[in-house]
Every structure is written in C-alpha cells, then in structure tokens.
Amino acid sequence: xxxxxxxxxxxxxxxxxxxxxxxxxxxxxxxxxxxxxxxxxxxxxxxxxxxxxxxxxxxxxxxxxxxxxxxxxxxxxxxxxxxxxxxxxxxxxxxxxxxxxxxxxxxxxxxxxxxxxxxxxxxxxxxxxxxxxxxxxxxx
Amino acid sequence: xxxxxxxxxxxxxxxxxxxxxxxxxxxxxxxxxxxxxxxxxxxxxxxxxxxxxxxxxxxxxxxxxxxxxxxxxxxxxxxxxxxxxxxxxxxxxxxxxxxxxxxxxxxxxxxxxxxxxxxxxxxxxxxxxxxxxxxxxxx
Numbered sequence: 001x002x003x004x005x006x007x008x009x010x011x012x013x014x015x016x017x018x019x020x021x022x023x024x025x026x027x028x029x030x031x032x033x034x035x036x037x038x039x040x041x042x043x044x045x046x047x048x049x050x051x052x053x054x055x056x057x058x059x060x061x062x063x064x065x066x067x068x069x070x071x072x073x074x075x076x077x078x079x080x081x082x083x084x085x086x087x088x089x090x091x092x093x094x095x096x097x098x099x100x101x102x103x104x105x106x107x108x109x110x111x112x113x114x115x116x117x118x119x120x121x122x123x124x125x126x127x128x129x130x131x132x133x134x135x136x137x138x139x140x
Numbered sequence: 141x142x143x144x145x146x147x148x149x150x151x152x153x154x155x156x157x158x159x160x161x162x163x164x165x166x167x168x169x170x171x172x173x174x175x176x177x178x179x180x181x182x183x184x185x186x187x188x189x190x191x192x193x194x195x196x197x198x199x200x201x202x203x204x205x206x207x208x209x210x211x212x213x214x215x216x217x218x219x220x221x222x223x224x225x226x227x228x229x230x231x232x233x234x235x236x237x238x239x240x241x242x243x244x245x246x247x248x249x250x251x252x253x254x255x256x257x258x259x260x261x262x263x264x265x266x267x268x269x270x271x272x273x274x275x276x277x278x279x
Binding site: 019029030032033034035036038040049050058059060061063064065067068069071078079080081082083084085086134139 | 206
C-alpha cells in the first residue's frame with residue numbers, strides 16, 4: 001500500500017446515483033452490447049405476456065452501473081468482486097436509485113479489501129437489487 | 141414433465157476474448173464516461189452469447205420456460221485486460237423446484253493462471269405459473 005493511500009472507512013457512503021430512465025432504444029443498445037437478447041427486455045407484447053406492464057430493464061444493466069459509480073467516488077480503487085441478486089424489476093421509462101456503503105475492511109495477503117453493500121431501488125422505493133462489491137487498491 | 145436436459149453439462153476450454161471494440165461498446169452501455177479502459181467486472185456476461193453457453197439456456201427455456209436472471213457473481217483473482225484471449229471452463233447445472241439453470245464459469249489466462257469465477261443463476265419461469273414478484277406491478 002503506498003504511503004499516500006487512504007483506505008475507505010467502514011460506514012462511509014458513496015454518493016448516490018440515479019440511472020435511467022431507460023428507453024426501449026436503451027434496452028436494445030444494452031442487449032446489443034451484452035448479448036442478452038432475451039425478448040422479455042425487448043418485446044413489449046412478450047413482456048406483457050409474462051405479466052409486466054412494460055419491458056423490464058436488464059438486471060445486469062443495474063449491477064454494472066455500480067462500477068462506474070465506484071470509479072467516480074474513488075478512482076484509486078478497483079472492483080475485485082461483484083455480486084447481485086435481482087429483486088423487483090425496474091421497468092422501461094423508469095429510473096433506479098443506487099446506493100452503496102462500506103460495510104467492512106479486511107486485510108488479505110497484505111493488502112486491504114473493503115466490502116461494499118450495494119442497493120438499487122426502483123423510483124417507487126421498492127428494492128430492485130441487493131448486492132455486494134469487494135474493492136481493493138488498483139494495481140496500475 | 142420429465143426433463144430431457146441433463147442435470148449437469150460441462151464444456152471447455154472455450155476460447156473467449158476481451159476485444160477492444162466489444163469492451164468499448166460495453167462500457168458505453170453501462171454508464172462509463174471514459175470508453176477506453178479495462179473490461180468492466182461485469183463484462184463476461186457478453187460471453188453468454190457463445191453457442192456452448194447460449195444453446196443449453198435456449199434448450200432449457202424451450203423445455204421449461206423463460207430464463208430470468210436471478211443472481212450474478214463475479215469474483216476476480218486478477219483483473220481482465222483488454223485485447224486478450226482467455227479460456228473458459230463451463231458447468232451448467234439444472235435444478236428443479238424451483239426450476240433454475242446455474243452457469244458456473246472459471247476463466248484462465250492462456251498460461252493457465254486462474255483469473256475469475258463467474259456464476260449466473262437463471263430462474264426458469266413457466267408462463268402458466270408466473271410468480272407474483274415477476275409481475276412487475278410494484279415497480
């Protein structure tokens with residue numbers, strides 16, 4: 001660990017972020033980039049056939065959004081683990097609110113590793129995603 | 141209905157890559173301001189489009205129902221680098237009650253050094269039996 005490196009503190013919160021609203025074109029663009037072309041996210045009639053009032057946003061799109069959020073907060077840290085469980089769907093034209101806080105600091109093989117608790121909520125406040133990130137000082 | 145899909149399927153090594161154009165495109169669609177940079181931690185989802193991964197998912201979907209992403213894990217021993225090839229060892233496991241498909245991938249660099257373990261859990265939803273949380277009415 002370099003002398004001027006300041007590890008995050010337990011309880012520290014990352015600045016919250018709002019992502020979206022996601023248009024149908026946004027969902028199609030993410031499907032193209034990720035390869036997840038599940039018609040549930042792309043075909044309104046298909047989604048409605050499964051009881052959704054609109055196309056649901058890919059859960060992975062929300063989980064992925066935590067990494068640039070971390071980068072904005074602490075560019076000197078990198079994710080070494082990312083986990084998420086997908087709960088209430090965020091629908092097309094809706095936003096999601098992302099929050100994260102440092103839950104724990106560990107030492108592993110001589111370097112610090114911090115555990116982040118991650119949460120995403122729908123714009124109506126329902127839990128959309130619960131997850132965790134493991135972060136360490138960047139090597140580069 | 142008796143399953144025709146074996147409970148465990150394995151494949152690999154499968155050659156996968158972090159092509160610069162694919163990394164840039166993925167970064168552009170996942171909220172990064174800088175498009176040039178290393179592959180994001182969630183980049184390996186793009187490898188699910190490989191036929192060896194996608195076809196068993198499609199087969200299970202035809203047999204049981206719609207695959208819906210339930211959970212996802214990425215655990216790295218070392219970061220991915222842009223413009224590199226990797227080898228991926230895949231295990232696909234079917235669970236019943238509730239029906240799930242769990243894809244576990246271990247990624248190695250071409251020297252055989254372990255890079256990452258990735259677990260994708262897909263719930264298989266029978267359209268005749270849609271669980272309430274999937275109906276989306278709350279969100």
